Amino acid sequence: MPDGGSRRVTIRDVARVAGVSHATVSRVLNGGRDVSVTARRAVDRALKRTGYTPNHHARQLAGARPDSVGFLNCVDVSQLFADTNINRLWLGCTQALADQGIMLVLPVGAGAARAVDAVLMFSAREADLGDSPLPLVACGTPVGHEGEIAYVTSDDRGGARQMVAYLRESGRRRIATVTGPLDLPSGMLRLAGYRDVVGVVDPGLVVAGDYSYQSGVVAAERLLRQAPDLDAVFVASDLMAVGVIDALTRAGRRVPEDVAVGGFDDAPVARRTWPPLTTVRQAWERIPGELVRQLWRQVDGDGPSGVVLPVELTVRASA
Amino acid sequence: MPDGGSRRVTIRDVARVAGVSHATVSRVLNGGRDVSVTARRAVDRALKRTGYTPNHHARQLAGARPDSVGFLNCVDVSQLFADTNINRLWLGCTQALADQGIMLVLPVGAGAARAVDAVLMFSAREADLGDSPLPLVACGTPVGHEGEIAYVTSDDRGGARQMVAYLRESGRRRIATVTGPLDLPSGMLRLAGYRDVVGVVDPGLVVAGDYSYQSGVVAAERLLRQAPDLDAVFVASDLMAVGVIDALTRAGRRVPEDVAVGGFDDAPVARRTWPPLTTVRQAWERIPGELVRQLWRQVDGDGPSGVVLPVELTVRASA
DNA sequence: TTGTAGGCGTTATCAG
DNA sequence: CTGATAACGCCTACAA
Numbered sequence: 001m002p003d004g005g006s007r008r009v010t011i012r013d014v015a016r017v018a019g020v021s022h023a024t025v026s027r028v029l030n031g032g033r034d035v036s037v038t039a040r041r042a043v044d045r046a047l048k049r050t051g052y053t054p055n056h057h058a059r060q061l062a063g064a065r066p067d068s069v070g071f072l073n074c075v076d077v078s079q080l081f082a083d084t085n086i087n088r089l090w091l092g093c094t095q096a097l098a099d100q101g102i103m104l105v106l107p108v109g110a111g112a113a114r115a116v117d118a119v120l121m122f123s124a125r126e127a128d129l130g131d132s133p134l135p136l137v138a139c140g141t142p143v144g145h146e147g148e149i150a151y152v153t154s155d156d157r158g159g160a161r162q163m164v165a166y167l168r169e170s171g172r173r174r175i176a177t178v179t180g181p182l183d184l185p186s187g188m189l190r191l192a193g194y195r196d197v198v199g200v201v202d203p204g205l206v207v208a209g210d211y212s213y214q215s216g217v218v219a220a221e222r223l224l225r226q227a228p229d230l231d232a233v234f235v236a237s238d239l240m241a242v243g244v245i246d247a248l249t250r251a252g253r254r255v256p257e258d259v260a261v262g263g264f265d266d267a268p269v270a271r272r273t274w275p276p277l278t279t280v281r282q283a284w285e286r287i288p289g290e291l292v293r294q295l296w297r298q299v300d301g302d303g304p305s306g307v308v309l310p311v312e313l314t315v316r317a318s319a
Numbered sequence: 320m321p322d323g324g325s326r327r328v329t330i331r332d333v334a335r336v337a338g339v340s341h342a343t344v345s346r347v348l349n350g351g352r353d354v355s356v357t358a359r360r361a362v363d364r365a366l367k368r369t370g371y372t373p374n375h376h377a378r379q380l381a382g383a384r385p386d387s388v389g390f391l392n393c394v395d396v397s398q399l400f401a402d403t404n405i406n407r408l409w410l411g412c413t414q415a416l417a418d419q420g421i422m423l424v425l426p427v428g429a430g431a432a433r434a435v436d437a438v439l440m441f442s443a444r445e446a447d448l449g450d451s452p453l454p455l456v457a458c459g460t461p462v463g464h465e466g467e468i469a470y471v472t473s474d475d476r477g478g479a480r481q482m483v484a485y486l487r488e489s490g491r492r493r494i495a496t497v498t499g500p501l502d503l504p505s506g507m508l509r510l511a512g513y514r515d516v517v518g519v520v521d522p523g524l525v526v527a528g529d530y531s532y533q534s535g536v537v538a539a540e541r542l543l544r545q546a547p548d549l550d551a552v553f554v555a556s557d558l559m560a561v562g563v564i565d566a567l568t569r570a571g572r573r574v575p576e577d578v579a580v581g582g583f584d585d586a587p588v589a590r591r592t593w594p595p596l597t598t599v600r601q602a603w604e605r606i607p608g609e610l611v612r613q614l615w616r617q618v619d620g621d622g623p624s625g626v627v628l629p630v631e632l633t634v635r636a637s638a
Numbered sequence: 639t640t641g642t643a644g645g646c647g648t649t650a651t652c653a654g
Numbered sequence: 655c656t657g658a659t660a661a662c663g664c665c666t667a668c669a670a
Contacts, residue, residue, distance in 0.1 A: 058647030115387035377663030
């Protein structure tokens with residue numbers, strides 16, 4: 001007996017049981033405005049008796065407000081719990097959305113974000129952009145698509161500028177930099193900020209990393225070879241900065257006496273390194289909220305807009 | 320200018336551009352059976368020109384096959400990358416579904432699994448059960464709901480039985496057990512298996528754990544107090560077993576000379592403990608595939624059915 | 639092979 | 655306050 005005849009309970013079934021029209025049922029379902037107490041009671045009872053469950057697809061199709069949003073990390077899902085930055089954002093967004101009764105979904109695989117009603121996008125490379133049919137807001141500057149895609153980002157370029165200017169004002173003259181992935185907005189923008197204050201750059205002072213600890217180690221070793229006279233390094237992420245400090249120390253350089261090291265993010269690890277890391281603090285506690293706010297603007301059809309959150313130079317001991 | 324007039328492009332728009340009916344467009348979209356080459360080409364071109372994107376909700380509502388399934392871990396999302404068992408299953412399911420072009424989604428929060436087309440459920444307690452309007456299959460025995468809910472599970476009870484019988488045959492007489500959470504099927508069934516062979520059980524030989532390393536440590540300490548003469552312990556999970564071994568060793572007992580320890584799962588850690596852990600191996604490589612197969616049976620309306628996968632006693636050195 | 643018509647379950651807009 | 659009635663975008667018999 002395939003399909004045993006147990007059709008799904010619809011709103012009309014409830015209506016029939018309650019003795020009202022399906023429109024009325026729909027009303028009580030969505031807030032219950034403009035419904036008599038009598039009707040509401042009848043419907044509530046029928047709802048219970050029938051065990052009605054709303055059909056999400058039908059609801060969305062008919063134009064209800066999004067009630068599931070996808071947390072799309074373009075780089076790698078498994079990073080979610082490994083990368084403290086992403087993890088912070090994930091937790092923050094979960095919270096911000098839960099407050100509104102909306103669930104956060106983690107899509108993975110190919111056409112990933114098709115099963116959700118809206119999308120929050122992280123670590124997007126240029127290629128990941130492209131207009132989505134869904135309301136979408138990017139975390140980070142959608143380089144080359146500002147104006148088309150809504151976004152929330154920290155002031156990567158300004159932050160880098162602040163840090164490098166600080167190193168310069170501290171009397172450092174050979175300031176190197178370890179960049180993030182240059183196909184990521186944050187990567188290129190932090191490098192741009194470095195350039196802004198350094199002016200014409202010595203290519204030997206620039207090495208690319210990928211935000212990982214290991215790449216920090218490798219980059220520092222390379223820098224030491226290419227430019228043994230360096231006296232400061234601006235590292236595009238705290239995690240890499242830890243690697244840089246370790247490599248530097250291992251090579252016999254004292255931080256910050258011989259080489260000053262500045263990071264970016266203010267990740268938890270920044271307080272635990274030795275010496276504690278001077279870094280650029282992102283406004284982590286504000287990002288999720290802004291992201292969600294922008295998302296609703298999208299939903300309401302207010303054209304895409306970008307918000308750039310200020311960062312804060314946080315001086316500790318490494319520089 | 321809110322909503323700048325850029326309506327979403329639908330199948331009918333494509334049809335208009337291609338000069339065919341929307342039914343034809345739909346056909347080429349779904350496999351392209353029964354469509355002339357001419358029509359197909361026209362449609363393909365139109366598809367490209369218009370940048371059409373299917374509306375997932377409409378598609379699902381109209382009865383298309385599920386194309387997003389939720390991986391619902393009833394216990395805790397953050398466990399996904401921490402718990403090696405869950406992680407294995409996650410990876411396996413992602414793979415098994417990706418092969419069919421379907422995406423796995425990780426729902427979190429309240430009414431979690433409403434945004435997906437089907438559900439794979441893990442670590443479900445009795446309370447988490449209850450008929451879902453979506454095709455659903457549980458991983459683990461849905462105790463008290465067999466016959467109502469499709470499921471795939473390892474033979475928990477049989478496995479426990481094998482292990483305890485093995486301990487007994489090895490000459491052990493005071494066999495204790497550290498159970499998993501007793502509100503979880505695996506927890507109660509592994510305990511049941513223990514009971515099956517032990518017969519009438521000494522309550523002092525049974526301590527409950529929660530599958531964590533720490534709970535293994537605590538449980539072992541407690542057992543040592545309650546039944547200092549024990550000569551074997553069947554632990555309901557490998558992770559806990561590691562804790563048990565550590566606690567036992569710290570207390571001066573030799574494993575396996577003084578106390579034999581048997582685990583369950585054959586988690587990666589089982590090979591790395593000292594001594595290597597004798598355990599009950601679950602058929603990890605088969606579970607995801609079976610789960611997906613059962614899910615399709617559900618989708619096709621073949622009433623719920625359960626499959627119990629055999630486990631294998633894996634003797635190493637701890638018992 | 640193609641197009642027409644009806645339906646999937648909701649929400650939203652209207653008259654009453 | 656309530657009930658028709660029309661979307662929403664797509665799939666699929668069924669008829670041509």
